[in-house]
Amino acid sequence: MSQKVAVLVFQLGGPDSPKAVEPFLYNLFKDPDIIDFPGAFLGRKVLAKVISILRAKKVAHHYDEIGGKSPILELTNQQAHALEARLKSEGVDATVIVAMRYWHPMTDAAIKRIKEGAFNKVILLPLYPQFSQATTYSSMNEWNRVASKQRLNGVPTQLICCYPNHPLMVEAFVDNINKSLQRFGNIPQEDIDILFSAHGVPMEFITNGDPYQLQVEETVRKVAEAGAWKSPHLVCYQSRVGPQQWLGPSLLEAIEERARNGRKNILVAPISFVTEHIETLHEIDMEAREHAQHYGIAQFEMMPALNDHPKFIACLADLVQARLHSRFDPVSKCERLSQEYPGRPTPTLCPWYGKAAQ
Helix, strand or coil, X not given: CCCEXXXXXXXXXXXXXXXXXXXXXXXXXXXXXXXXXXXXXXXXXXXXHHHHHHHHHHHHHHHHHCCCCCCHHHHHHHHHHHHHHHHHHCCCEEEEEEEECCCCCEHHHHHHHHHHHCCCEEEEEECCCCCCHXXXXXXXXXXHHHHHHCCCCCCCEEECCCCCCCHHHHHXXXXXHHHHHHHHCCCCHHHCEEEXXXXXXXXXXXXXXXXXXXXXXXXXXXXXXXXXXXCCEEEEEECCXXXXXXXXXXXXXXXXXXXXXXXXXXXXXECCCCCXXXXXXXXXXXXXXXXXXXXXXXXXXXXXXXXXXXXXXXXXXXXXXXXXXXXXXXXXXXXXXXXXXXXXXXXXXXXXCCCCCC
8 A cells, every 4th residue: 555645845935915914024033043042032022023013014015016915825835736746646645735934824734734634654845945044944843843732743754854956956947047048139148147046044044054055055056057058157145134244245236246347137046946925026026126227237137936847846756756765865965065165164953964864
């Protein structure tokens, strides 16, 4: 008898209505893996409430400009349906369940479905290719908290930690970039700058062992090698919040630097986002576009997120199959990457660092 598998996909989530913006922000800023400092447990909820109130009006306006809500749930559901169909076509009796971190459907609802489904195995699949404290680590901590509270015991559970250099995902990125470059018409590739933009994290995360920067750079390296474009490229980061030092350069700084050097054509390729949401549709395609125009950029384009690109779905299916059949690609492990990127902090936060292949 084939085993019945639940594949739980982790994603951040987003507000599904204007009224949901403030509570979504509250859930985000009260996450101890996002905001933490000595004694934070005493005032974290109060601080999160203040921040969410102060930011809600501006953020709600941004959502109004992209349709009044985040599209992330609908797009993640499309990814889940495509992945489930792909796994079933490969003979896996799988049900793919969505668990959002900060808005519905959240982890508790996903675990309730798992308890009701009589599954033989659970595979946890983050829709974050690069591991970070702010994404996979946070989602796993929430999973552990809720699973313990709901007494989800006895079902074997395995995590797919990260997949920054999976060949099929790389192919999907290359395909989307090639299609995006076509929008520049007859402009030579040498005259088009590709800015690979990832969500930023505080530098403190990296110095404390977060492998995120290491893995973002690995994704960019593999994509750039596979694409073999003549375009200059740069890794940059976006979505800074607060006064602390963040990974850089920022996307806006990179645009300004290109403009100062007389460059006129920019393609922004979101490299850590696999689903369209406010950071791509508003922060890049509206705010960064306006910034580029202000600094004299003649043509600004954005690569679409992978969404349900067939090769990305094939990548996710391959990751699940690898977990089910105890296959594991050591190339994606952080100890290998740390050897290839000397000078980066040791990625101790990664749950697989220094461990034998599982």
